[in-house]
Amino acid sequence: EPEVTQTPSHQVTQMGQEVILRCVPISNHLYFYWYRQILGQKVEFLVSFYNNEISEKSEIFDDQFSVERPDGSNFTLKIRSTKLEDSAMYFCATRDPLGDTFGSGTRLTVV
Amino acid sequence: QKEVEQNSGPLSVPEGAIASLNCTYSDRVSQSFFWYRQYSGKSPELIMSIYSNGDKEDGRFTAQLNKASQYVSLLIRDSQPSDSATYLCAVKEGNNRLAFGKGNQVVVIP
Numbered sequence: 001e002p003e004v005t006q007t008p009s010h011q012v013t014q015m016g017q018e019v020i021l022r023c024v025p026i027s028n029h030l031y032f033y034w035y036r037q038i039l040g041q042k043v044e045f046l047v048s049f050y051n052n053e054i055s056e057k058s059e060i061f062d063d064q065f066s067v068e069r070p071d072g073s074n075f076t077l078k079i080r081s082t083k084l085e086d087s088a089m090y091f092c093a094t095r096d097p098l099g100d101t102f103g104s105g106t107r108l109t110v111v
Numbered sequence: 112q113k114e115v116e117q118n119s120g121p122l123s124v125p126e127g128a129i130a131s132l133n134c135t136y137s138d139r140v141s142q143s144f145f146w147y148r149q150y151s152g153k154s155p156e157l158i159m160s161i162y163s164n165g166d167k168e169d170g171r172f173t174a175q176l177n178k179a180s181q182y183v184s185l186l187i188r189d190s191q192p193s194d195s196a197t198y199l200c201a202v203k204e205g206n207n208r209l210a211f212g213k214g215n216q217v218v219v220i221p
Contacts, residue, residue, distance in 0.1 A: 024124075033208065043155060043199065043211040056206040091154055099157040100143045101208060107152075 004103035006092050009017075014108045016081050021106045022094030023075040031095035034067065034077045036060070036088040043091070049075065064081045115202050117212035125220050130187040132215045134200030137181065142195045143203035144176055144183045148205040150216065153197055159185065190219045 005024040013019050034046040047057040049067050066078045087110045092103040114137045147155035161167045161174040173186040173221045197214040204210050
């Protein structure tokens with residue numbers, strides 16, 4: 001099982017609502033990522049986060065998205081006003097010398 | 112736009128046979144390449160990384176890299192039913208983000 005823990009495992013939300021997805025990364029890792037995977041499609045990069053700030057973001061990561069590390073351990077992804085097309089699996093990942101380790105994922109369903 | 116391509120359709124192999132998966136990438140400066148396995152509804156799980164031209168073996172898995180041809184492959188020897196999954200090729204780009212291919216579904220038939 002992945003050592004990167006994500007909560008909740010599944011969230012259903014109404015369009016226009018805010019959601020916060022949470023990740024507890026491997027404790028001594030410093031580089032974090034969020035990816036998403038729409039059903040049947042590629043895993044897509046959203047944002048990378050290092051030293052408590054965004055180091056890179058994709059064109060998907062618009063003003064509706066934000067990330068933070070509120071307490072030095074949890075790593076969160078917030079979507080301010082969800083749209084139907086935000087429905088996807090969202091994965092947190094941390095950088096590891098052998099390759100990035102992915103969390104268990106959150107399935108977000110926007111209705 | 113930089114691409115990672117995995118073009119072949121679902122692959123069915125009998126138990127004990129070799130499964131061969133291919134991937135091409137467009138970014139010539141990429142140096143790090145990965146194969147992930149993803150079971151349905153689960154997260155990607157790293158199975159192999161490769162950085163140098165040639166072959167790298169790890170148990171029943173062999174990754175092959177040819178940077179001149181921008182090609183990376185994965186061989187699964189002695190395929191087992193538990194190998195039935197989608198295999199994702201990933202290439203590290205830019206500030207260490209991963210670019211993924213669409214994946215190849217492998218079905219091992221007992």
